Amino acid sequence: MENVFFEACCGSAADAIAAYEGGARRVELNSDLFHGGLTPTLGELRTVKKHCPDLTVMCMVRPREGGFCYTDIEFETMLEDARIFLENGADGIVFGFLHEDATVDKERCAKMMEVIGDKQSVFHRAIDVVPDPFAALDVLIELGVTRVLTSGQKPTVPEGIFTIKKMMEYADGRIQILPGAGITPENAQWVREITGTTQMHAAMHRVAYDRSTVGNPAIYFGGAVYPPEDRYSVTHKDDIAGFISAANQ
Numbered sequence: 001m002e003n004v005f006f007e008a009c010c011g012s013a014a015d016a017i018a019a020y021e022g023g024a025r026r027v028e029l030n031s032d033l034f035h036g037g038l039t040p041t042l043g044e045l046r047t048v049k050k051h052c053p054d055l056t057v058m059c060m061v062r063p064r065e066g067g068f069c070y071t072d073i074e075f076e077t078m079l080e081d082a083r084i085f086l087e088n089g090a091d092g093i094v095f096g097f098l099h100e101d102a103t104v105d106k107e108r109c110a111k112m113m114e115v116i117g118d119k120q121s122v123f124h125r126a127i128d129v130v131p132d133p134f135a136a137l138d139v140l141i142e143l144g145v146t147r148v149l150t151s152g153q154k155p156t157v158p159e160g161i162f163t164i165k166k167m168m169e170y171a172d173g174r175i176q177i178l179p180g181a182g183i184t185p186e187n188a189q190w191v192r193e194i195t196g197t198t199q200m201h202a203a204m205h206r207v208a209y210d211r212s213t214v215g216n217p218a219i220y221f222g223g224a225v226y227p228p229e230d231r232y233s234v235t236h237k238d239d240i241a242g243f244i245s246a247a248n249q
Contacts, residue, residue: 004192004247007058007178008240009037009203013047015235016057019204022240026056028094028122028149033203033233035065036125039081042088049089058092058122059085061112068098068126075108082115092120092146102130104139113143120146125181128153133163134170147176149201156182157191165195185246192247200247204240205233 007026008019011033019027029044030037037060048057061078063070070078075097082093093116097105104123113121123136123145130136133153140148150167152160157179168177180201183191188200213219213229220226 004188004197004244005199006240006244006247007180007199007201008235009033009180009201010235011037011233013044016048016055017051018235018237019240020052020055022237023244024055024240026058028058028060028201030060032065038062038065042084045085045090046088056091057089058094058120059090060094060124061085062095062124068096069100069105070097079112079115082112086116086119090119092116092122094122094124094149096124096126098126098130104130104136106139106143109140109143109145113145122147122149122178124149125151133167137167137171137175141171141174145175147178149178149180151179151181158182158187161191161194168195168197185243188243188247189249202243204235204243206236206239207231208234
């Protein structure tokens with residue numbers, strides 16, 4: 001079988017550089033992975049491209065958590081972010097627009113595709129909440145979207161694997177189907193065997209510590225959910241290398 005093309009889901013420039021050092025050939029660059037991935041900073045993109053000029057970097061354009069039906073101002077911001085990223089070396093844009101009824105917003109997707117032009121385009125896991133993923137694929141194929149990131153309308157790829165397989169069969173090469181969410185070194189080969197996919201998307205993180213806040217543990221800087229303030233997640237190159245090795249056994 002053809003070797004798996006691995007895309008790392010990254011929450012920072014440091015994550016992306018580590019993923020590249022571990023063998024990732026493409027990254028999805030985000031901020032705030034806790035909320036599913038939001039728009040990264042321009043500084044993150046430029047730093048990645050400085051250190052890894054031949055790494056394919058797909059920039060997420062998502063201005064907030066909580067759904068995919070955006071206000072006019074949010075939409076305008078997303079188009080502007082996409083333009084800025086592409087002008088500064090991004091290889092493509094990751095996006096998703098839905099109507100309130102969860103169907104694909106074709107008009108807004110078309111406007112984003114105009115901005116992206118001949119660069120790569122990805123419709124993200126917004127497709128996992130649409131009422132009919134095959135009808136959604138028809139729209140995205142018509143618009144010329146490069147690929148779709150999906151867990152098969154289930155929380156994880158292993159749970160949605162047979163829907164992913166059906167989506168790949170339905171797409172029949174007209175659009176790429178990229179499985180992502182819940183793929184691990186332990187199940188990667190199984191996912192590959194069932195779906196026949198030649199690419200995978202996954203986030204691999206370890207815990208790192210920043211002790212600068214431990215002097216006053218009563219203080220929290222978030223909202224209603226209070227994660228520990230003395231730690232954060234990082235990607236390690238050895239974990240990426242291990243995943244790629246397991247997927248290609």
